[in-house]
Amino acid sequence: xxxxxxxxxxxxxxxxxxxxxxxxxxxxxxxxxxxxxxxxxxxxxxxxxxxxxxxxxxxxxxxxxxxxxxxxxxxxxxxxxxxxxxxxxxxxxxxxxxxxxxxxxxxxxxxxxxxxxxxxxxxxxxxxxxxxxxxxxxxxxxxxxxxxxxxxxxxxxxxxxxxxxxxxxxxxxxxxxxxxxxxxxxxxxxxxxxxxxxxxxxxxxxxxxxxxxxxxxxxxxxxxxxxxxxxxxxxxxxxxxxxxxxxxxxxxxxxxxxxxxxxxxxxxxxxxxxxxxxxxxxxxxxxxxxxxxxxxxxxxxxxxxxxxxxxxxxxxxxxxxxxxxxxxxxxxxxxxxxxxxxxxxxxxxxxxxxxxxxxxxxxxxxxxxxxxxxxxxxxxxxxxxxxxxxxxxxxxxx
Amino acid sequence: xxxxxxxxxxxxxxxxxxxxxxxxxxxxxxxxxxxxxxxxxxxxxxxxxxxxxxxxxxxxxxxxxxxxxxxxxxxxxxxxxxxxxxxxxxxxxxxxxxxxxxxxxxxxxxxxxxxxxxxxxxxxxxxxxxxxxxxxxxxxxxxxxxxxxxxxxxxxxxxxxxxxxxxxxxxxxxxxxxx
Numbered sequence: 001x002x003x004x005x006x007x008x009x010x011x012x013x014x015x016x017x018x019x020x021x022x023x024x025x026x027x028x029x030x031x032x033x034x035x036x037x038x039x040x041x042x043x044x045x046x047x048x049x050x051x052x053x054x055x056x057x058x059x060x061x062x063x064x065x066x067x068x069x070x071x072x073x074x075x076x077x078x079x080x081x082x083x084x085x086x087x088x089x090x091x092x093x094x095x096x097x098x099x100x101x102x103x104x105x106x107x108x109x110x111x112x113x114x115x116x117x118x119x120x121x122x123x124x125x126x127x128x129x130x131x132x133x134x135x136x137x138x139x140x141x142x143x144x145x146x147x148x149x150x151x152x153x154x155x156x157x158x159x160x161x162x163x164x165x166x167x168x169x170x171x172x173x174x175x176x177x178x179x180x181x182x183x184x185x186x187x188x189x190x191x192x193x194x195x196x197x198x199x200x201x202x203x204x205x206x207x208x209x210x211x212x213x214x215x216x217x218x219x220x221x222x223x224x225x226x227x228x229x230x231x232x233x234x235x236x237x238x239x240x241x242x243x244x245x246x247x248x249x250x251x252x253x254x255x256x257x258x259x260x261x262x263x264x265x266x267x268x269x270x271x272x273x274x275x276x277x278x279x280x281x282x283x284x285x286x287x288x289x290x291x292x293x294x295x296x297x298x299x300x301x302x303x304x305x306x307x308x309x310x311x312x313x314x315x316x317x318x319x320x321x322x323x324x325x326x327x328x329x330x331x332x333x334x335x336x337x338x339x340x341x342x343x344x345x346x347x348x349x350x351x352x353x354x355x356x357x358x359x360x361x362x363x364x365x366x367x368x369x370x371x372x373x374x375x376x377x378x379x380x381x382x383x384x385x386x387x388x389x390x391x392x393x394x395x396x397x398x
Numbered sequence: 399x400x401x402x403x404x405x406x407x408x409x410x411x412x413x414x415x416x417x418x419x420x421x422x423x424x425x426x427x428x429x430x431x432x433x434x435x436x437x438x439x440x441x442x443x444x445x446x447x448x449x450x451x452x453x454x455x456x457x458x459x460x461x462x463x464x465x466x467x468x469x470x471x472x473x474x475x476x477x478x479x480x481x482x483x484x485x486x487x488x489x490x491x492x493x494x495x496x497x498x499x500x501x502x503x504x505x506x507x508x509x510x511x512x513x514x515x516x517x518x519x520x521x522x523x524x525x526x527x528x529x530x531x532x533x534x535x536x537x538x539x540x541x542x543x544x545x546x547x548x549x550x551x552x553x554x555x556x557x558x559x560x561x562x563x564x565x566x567x568x569x570x571x572x573x574x575x576x577x
């Protein structure tokens with residue numbers, strides 16, 4: 001009845017207008033508790049692709065996995081609700097030495113369908129193993145079939161975690177026939193044009209042919225490419241999100257084929273300088289570039305809070321011309337908080353003592369590694385995380 | 399393949415290069431040789447840097463008489479290439495005047511390869527791998543971060559870089575153990 005009255009329309013218009021004009025809520029992070037795991041002194045997880053978290057919401061249990069590639073061992077634990085007396089969780093060890101003994105490549109990455117269905121990918125990017133919780137092989141694939149038409153591709157993780165959703169594996173593809181990219185500019189630019197995204201369904205034995213969707217190749221506009229494989233994560237709906245080192249845009253690819261680009265820049269964003277092709281072969285140049293140039297890093301989905309997290313590395317003001325180069329662990333960084341629509345709703349700067357590659361989204365909140373081997377306070381016997389929760393920020397008073 | 403963190407960049411470079419272009423080294427002859435650069439006002443010369451590194455990390459002193467060769471292979475850069483270089487070194491018995499200086503990369507080799515390498519050449523390996531060690535960060539004049547350091551009478555006198563295309567040619571010039 002209200003809508004039949006002019007005043008009712010005015011009320012409705014006012015509601016819609018205020019909804020459209022509403023500034024997104026600003027979100028910060030609050031540190032809460034520290035969670036520590038007991039680990040071998042020689043181990044530190046230096047990449048996201050060897051971390052995994054699984055939330056068994058039915059049983060209310062949480063599982064943490066850390067892959068030690070040097071010893072082909074899986075370190076894992078089921079987190080109890082209450083920490084042990086000394087507040088340090090023990091990690092169990094499962095040997096994986098038998099998984100890829102036929103290849104010269106070490107384990108590269110892992111994923112978790114369920115605690116009794118773990119996925120491992122070898123560094124030669126030619127084999128995928130599905131094991132049970134004890135590391136016994138349940139199924140192994142060596143997908144060699146050409147994908148994306150006639151081009152021979154291999155499968156890789158791009159050093160991203162192996163994302164799983166339903167029966168799908170989210171991976172990357174790399175061209176097998178690209179040639180020597182550091183000696184041949186044509187080969188290099190051909191590499192940049194290849195499609196890299198790959199979604200496989202493990203219900204099919206020969207699932208290499210069962211990809212869905214095509215995703216962009218490396219970006220190279222004005223050579224600000226950071227020849228890094230895209231950072232990626234998967235939305236709760238199963239869409240694949242990609243970002244590229246120098247670029248603030250996030251690319252969303254639905255399995256239906258729908259594509260969307262959203263700009264989500266850091267407030268510290270500055271364009272990266274170009275990298276000449278000649279520097280590709282000069283690793284001194286590459287390291288200097290990596291140390292000094294800003295870069296968007298890991299992209300993570302927080303399905304519990306319907307948010308996304310995105311790392312931005314600020315770069316060091318000067319890195320070269322020193323007898324011993326600074327470490328990557330000296331680079332300051334910040335964590336962008338994005339809402340479900342990929343709008344930036346917060347950004348929290350972190351000191352370099354926090355590890356931007358040691359972030360796990362859990363039911364409890366966001367775990368961020370807070371002691372790195374390169375910095376004082378690191379305990380070689382422990383892997384330490386600080387648990388952060390989201391906190392609405394107060395608007396600044398005018 | 400190396401996994402340091404942030405590692406994303408170099409790791410991916412390593413991934414791309416090692417998987418796409420390192421499998422069949424061409425053996426192109428080395429043409430580059432870097433004489434010891436002049437010292438700058440702010441940084442020590444590479445020869446001083448290298449000698450200090452050997453002393454601080456391994457308590458090793460460059461032999462004070464005669465010629466000695468150090469093969470430097472850190473765990474950054476093209477890691478597929480570095481694996482191939484270490485395996486190449488493991489296949490030949492080198493003279494006692496050759497020392498391989500490497501880092502955590504050694505642990506990527508099989509036990510048999512590690513044993514063979516240790517049997518065939520003097521080895522200085524800093525295998526602490528949870529973080530970049532000094533060898534991975536030291537600024538020696540090697541564009542691919544790998545190379546030979548030739549020393550004479552306790553001093554580094556020449557730095558010879560090599561990469562995936564040139565390592566076989568460069569390393570073949572090293573003195574071999576007499577049967």
